[in-house]
Amino acid sequence: MTARNQLPIVVVGAGSAGVVVASRLAEDPSISVLLLESGSVLGGSSLRNYMVGMTGMSDDYEWDRDYGCSGWNWKNASSTFSAMPDMLHDVQPNEAGQVDSALVEAAVHAGAPRIAQLARDAYSSEGAGYCSLTLNNGVRHSVVETYFDPLGNRANFAVRMNAVVDSVVMDGSRAVGVRLTGGEHIEARGVVVCAGALATPVLLRRSNINRPGIGIGLQDHPSIAITLALRQPQQSAIRIGANVRTSSQKGNADIHVLSLNETDESGKFGALIAGVMHVRSRGEVKFDPATGTGVAVFNSLSDERDKAAMRDAARCVYELARSHSVSSIADAVLSDADGTSARWLGDASDSEIDDWALRHVGAYSHAASSCAMGKSRDEMAVVNERAEVIGYENLWLCDASIFPTLPRANTHLPVVMVANRVSEMLRETLSESR
Numbered sequence: 001m002t003a004r005n006q007l008p009i010v011v012v013g014a015g016s017a018g019v020v021v022a023s024r025l026a027e028d029p030s031i032s033v034l035l036l037e038s039g040s041v042l043g044g045s046s047l048r049n050y051m052v053g054m055t056g057m058s059d060d061y062e063w064d065r066d067y068g069c070s071g072w073n074w075k076n077a078s079s080t081f082s083a084m085p086d087m088l089h090d091v092q093p094n095e096a097g098q099v100d101s102a103l104v105e106a107a108v109h110a111g112a113p114r115i116a117q118l119a120r121d122a123y124s125s126e127g128a129g130y131c132s133l134t135l136n137n138g139v140r141h142s143v144v145e146t147y148f149d150p151l152g153n154r155a156n157f158a159v160r161m162n163a164v165v166d167s168v169v170m171d172g173s174r175a176v177g178v179r180l181t182g183g184e185h186i187e188a189r190g191v192v193v194c195a196g197a198l199a200t201p202v203l204l205r206r207s208n209i210n211r212p213g214i215g216i217g218l219q220d221h222p223s224i225a226i227t228l229a230l231r232q233p234q235q236s237a238i239r240i241g242a243n244v245r246t247s248s249q250k251g252n253a254d255i256h257v258l259s260l261n262e263t264d265e266s267g268k269f270g271a272l273i274a275g276v277m278h279v280r281s282r283g284e285v286k287f288d289p290a291t292g293t294g295v296a297v298f299n300s301l302s303d304e305r306d307k308a309a310m311r312d313a314a315r316c317v318y319e320l321a322r323s324h325s326v327s328s329i330a331d332a333v334l335s336d337a338d339g340t341s342a343r344w345l346g347d348a349s350d351s352e353i354d355d356w357a358l359r360h361v362g363a364y365s366h367a368a369s370s371c372a373m374g375k376s377r378d379e380m381a382v383v384n385e386r387a388e389v390i391g392y393e394n395l396w397l398c399d400a401s402i403f404p405t406l407p408r409a410n411t412h413l414p415v416v417m418v419a420n421r422v423s424e425m426l427r428e429t430l431s432e433s434r
């Protein structure tokens with residue numbers, strides 16, 4: 001029988017977090033790592049996201065102050081962001097699409113400061129500028145190119161694709177392996193679940209892990225879109241290339257407006273997308289024990305504060321859409337897919353806007369916080385500040401599910417930051433137990 005500390009650390013899920021965790025652990029030749037991915041590619045959501053890179057605001061990371069997660073604060077987050085390999089390309093005005101340029105000009109004309117690197121500015125609350133994208137020489141730069149490829153072949157690192165993990169195998173409260181859907185059992189020294197905010201809670205439930213907070217607290221940034229019927233259809237190399245950050249009446253830097261240069265391949269339509277970034281509404285990943293599957297219920301805009309911020313976001317995006325620079329590229333500005341002119345938004349009442357927002361609210365694909373980090377004595381926390389599942393041994397979580405709350409940013413870079421910090425903690429823990 002293999003000694004337990006010679007068994008691999010099994011990392012479940014090769015997405016933004018899993019690739020970082022597996023690669024960073026494998027940098028240490030004394031740690032054997034096995035990365036399991038259900039699909040046929042490495043990279044998870046980082047392979048199909050819109051590549052917008054943002055760190056968010058400094059205040060978003062005061063998790064010690066706000067949630068009792070000791071050691072998690074902006075100082076530590078900021079130094080990890082700075083130490084990460086630079087994955088970002090700052091979009092230049094000559095690379096931007098027509099909707100990008102129109103949005104920036106509209107916001108600057110309305111008084112927003114022009115900020116060159118909004119992505120990396122965690123302090124100014126308001127501004128407009130071109131995005132920074134996870135792009136290198138025009139090609140997507142995911143965690144695979146940044147973390148996995150540079151490692152090369154290593155005797156201590158193995159990857160298995162098309163390996164769908166059914167559950168974590170437990171010996172009492174200790175994780176000792178994983179079971180694949182075909183029934184295969186893989187023994188492990190420990191298991192790090194990085195299956196993403198929607199799949200991680202389901203996997204824990206299937207493994208009979210018992211924490212009341214599993215699945216509870218799910219968030220996403222709610223968004224609404226104003227569609228632009230473009231005068232001159234144009235293919236743009238960049239899908240989203242500009243961002244405006246502004247504040248609602250009761251918030252601070254809690255609204256983003258992004259430009260979508262084309263909504264589909266025809267190039268006939270673009271959009272301005274307004275998102276509420278400081279989210280209070282919470283939902284749940286509901287588990288069905290009969291089928292072993294889960295359903296995500298976001299409850300977007302269920303909190304009155306989010307609804308009020310969305311009203312301000314709707315009015316803000318409408319004002320930007322009717323500006324001279326946007327009107328000069330769009331024949332029509334629409335508030336839904338049926339072709340309704342957005343003009344009604346100009347003098348809409350609060351309740352009309354609420355009604356419209358509730359009917360059309362979309363997710364930003366930033367699902368998070370379904371297995372939140374918190375104090376060990378907080379019964380709704382699922383992991384402690386070292387990402388260990390509370391009450392269990394050799395079982396860690398690392399992906400967007402462990403955020404106590406969403407930052408005011410697109411989530412890929414924040415996930416990568418968290419994965420870097422958790423990897424360092426894991427390496428410390430594993431070297432102590434050698």
Ligand SMILES: Cc1cc2nc3c(=O)[nH]c(=O)nc-3n(C[C@H](O)[C@H](O)[C@H](O)COP(=O)(O)OP(=O)(O)OC[C@H]3O[C@@H](n4cnc5c(N)ncnc54)[C@H](O)[C@@H]3O)c2cc1C
Pocket residue numbers: 012013014015016017018036037038039043044045046048049050051052053054163164165166194195196197199203364365366367398399400401409410411412413415
């Ligand atoms: C369409 C879209 C657009 C987005 N745009 C942006 C953007 O522009 N900027 C930005 O910052 N963020 C964006 N995001 C969000 C960002 O990409 C995600 O928040 C981030 O990648 C999440 O990382 P993760 O590691 O938590 O999960 P993921 O990257 O989703 O990784 C989870 C991995 O686990 C695997 N897995 C799941 N279950 C199992 C199982 N049972 N067994 C084995 N493997 C399993 C999955 O296949 C996947 O590879 C976008 C997301 C989407 C979907």
